[in-house]
Amino acid sequence: MKSSLLAAVAATALGLATTASATELRLSHQWSNKDIRHQVAQIVADEVAAADVDLDIKIFGSQSLFKAREQYKPLSRGQLDMTVFPLSYAGGQQPAFNLTLMPGLVKNHDHAARLNESAFMEAIEAKMADDDVMVLVHGYLAGGFVGKDKCITAPGDVQGMQTRAAGKAFEQMLAGAGASIASMASSEIYNAMQTGVLNAANTSSSSFVSYRIYEQVACYTPASDFALWFMYQPLLMNKSTFDGLNEAQQAALMAGAAKAEAYYLEEAKKQDAASAEVFEKAGVEIASMSQEDFDAWRALAQETSYAKFVEDTPDGQALLDLALAVE
Template sequence: MKLRHLTAAAATTLLGLASLAQATELRLSHQWSNQDIRHQVAQIVADEVAAADVDLEIKIFGSKSLFKPREQYRPLSRGQLDMTVLPLSYAGGQQPAYNLTLMPGLVKNHDHAARLSQSPYMEALEEKMADDDVMVLVHGYLAGGFVGKDKCITAPEDIAGLQTRAAGKAFEQMLAGADASITSMASSEIYNAMQTGILNAANTSSSSFVSYRIYEQVSCYTPATEDVALWFMYQPLLMNKSTFEGLSVEQQAALLAAAEKAEAYYLEEAKKQDAASVEVFKNAGVEIAQMSPEDFAAWRALAQETSYKSFVEEVPDGQALLDMALAVE
């Protein structure tokens, strides 16, 4: 009798272990703090999947604790990383077409960004991702602006001679066309570069300006507004495609449902980030400058002569991709 009870208990333990063995853990990497909107998007997906109770857990490694910011796409494509929230233009070296996702003046506002995410243009980019065994779970764009350590930057002539940081190749080309000197780095490195005198100007997203406390290092901020936003960057939550396809039907469904909820949150919160960042900079005593429609037109004209032109020349299907993007109203 005793032996039978022992056997039953052992069987129960083995069943429990078998169940545990079937539970899948996915690793998600990003470069931001847990206050940042991009972390919150990742957390929504993780929480929703956990609530679905499908033996799937997403473990988030934030603040560049697992991979360096610009080194996440390659391990993702190789299956060494399961998921990441990544500015896609960071992977422009591997796929030059991705440089179009941070093209000056291409995106008009947040709703236009959302339409771009659901367009044939994005489908063409997703085909390129699929070639790298990568897929999009959550689409999202963030707007951004300029900061100056010692002066305001609104027009192209304001950046001449300054050591500046831009997030991607297209912006670097445009700023170089305005006679700025370019220093490439991830947004997480701007604070120290400003502090040590390596940079005296930068552009990045409104969210990064706040979460990295850039307001402590600058005298002037030129934010994105509803009417004038030169800087829009596609920053999706990506997943290794084979990893997704290896999950059960229930796990895939839970992930997709979580992603849908996170994407709706991302869009609504992204709209709030620009105005919220202005308040943070104002409260820190930073001067707020406004880019005029004439300033915007001057930047756009410069971008067309530099960034747009180079993109079409350097990317085999660049003109077709650019035309698809410009066709989205």
Template sequence: MKNFARSTTLGLALLAVSAQAEELRLSHQWSTADVRHEVAQIVADEVAAADVDLEIKIFPSKSLFKPREQYRPLSRGQLDMTVFPLSYAGGQQPSFNLTLMPGLVKNHNHAARLSQSPFMEALEEKMAEDDVMVLVHGYLAGGFVGKDKCITNPSDVEGLQTRAAGKSFEQMLVGAGASITSMASSEIYSAMQTGVLDAANTSSSSFVSYRIFEQVACYTPASDIALWFLYQPLLMNKSKFESLSDEQQAALLAAAEKAEAYYLEQAKLQDAKSVEVFSAAGVEIAEMTAEDFQDWQTLAQETSYATFVAEVPGGQQLLDLALAVE
């Protein structure tokens, strides 16, 4: 009887220990239907399946922190993980503004090579200064819409009232002769409808989710050549990762590898889906040529790139590292 009592007590103690699995908090701004949430969920599910006493609790839809206010608590250890557009933290680390720079990324395969390049290593060194590390690399692409005409070349935006995603894109479009009206992507529809905007630039997924195909004549999507790419990785507090056991770290890294492959696949599919949706709505689909891309990049070098180099210490070296990736 005593042995039974002793074994029961030991069993309960072991259950109590296993029930106290370490919990990581992951925050992001998107809905649970978004690909970025799916990426986070893959990591959480894979870690749970690894059975290493580690649980990831996801807080979607900006329910824990406001979209642009996640990097600082992450760096301070007040948040464990986040899926985050790195350019949002450009105020803390100006070099991060290169992750939303026109003409720096040509297509998704090029984006994947950038993620494994000395350029990304240099950015990761900057993140490490803030006690932040990358678990999952990922870029999403976007394109242009025109209310009355197609936008493929810088000459197409001259004189147009345009919305751009990001300061560097605004600088480039002003250089092309466009006027800028800043607004959230959720406001593009009504601005097109009321004549406030002639053209706009945002992500493929936003073009579809905000039904912008109902207000435009032409869509220039991200395809083999695209101008707009935004780096949106899954980040983790570096000290928190290093505090985990070897088994827990291995489970996180294995989960991240699976999630990263899914992220790349889905990013390509989102672009293709947007073309289907716009085509079905009767919108003309335009293609940006290699010559168009070169014209945009030349303009970016004179505007956005020049401003970045002038404002960011070591900016030229970082830009050169990015441009060196074929």
């Protein structure tokens, strides 16, 4: 009697575990739960839960499941279901993805939104599909420049300066403008500025604020009507996992994704404006980039970063042309 009861309990537990594994999706990312990218993931998870379609999304933040740059391969292999991921991190697997962190390719957030609906993004998504990956939520985050002693808006402003750039393509462009490049994590900018190792830097709006760079600089050029630094950081999903869900579950995911994407765009804009306010309040001069400045940077990028991308990437010129065709 006792053994049959234990067997029944075990069978029930096994059945529950099977149900849980069939309906639970694991979502990984590298940020804290205060970050905009976590909030994007949380919106999708909350909307799916509210839809009551026997689907649960469990979020693993702060690199607790996979390291920041090591999420794309497990996603493509079905070892991970979802991730919020800077796509250029996977540029080693798919060189085309390097275009999603390329100077001057995106001028502002509304332009980024148009790129997300373009033939360029269709081509990038086709590359992802080859890896069994699909996009649920599109999103770009922006960044700007700081100068220790002066403002940086045009290429001539960085000549002779020791500069930190966010990404290899930016390093190539800034070197072309006559800057010396010091490669380091954004978390190291503060000390490098303080000790005189750097006198200029380029990173995201959120990093400038979270690392208190306003304490070390005289001028900040935030992302506004024009900016150079835009990084594509979508919410991705394993395509086979999505295809294996029923119609109600897929519909709930897509509805949640649409809500999250609208939030992402508006919050990204707010993040740039908020960073400018923080710097201004700290007594830092705020500069802005003009159309003329942006055009000069893009012309320089054509000769440096873009040329190197085309040289290194199969069908690179065709992909670049698709991106540049989006006004």
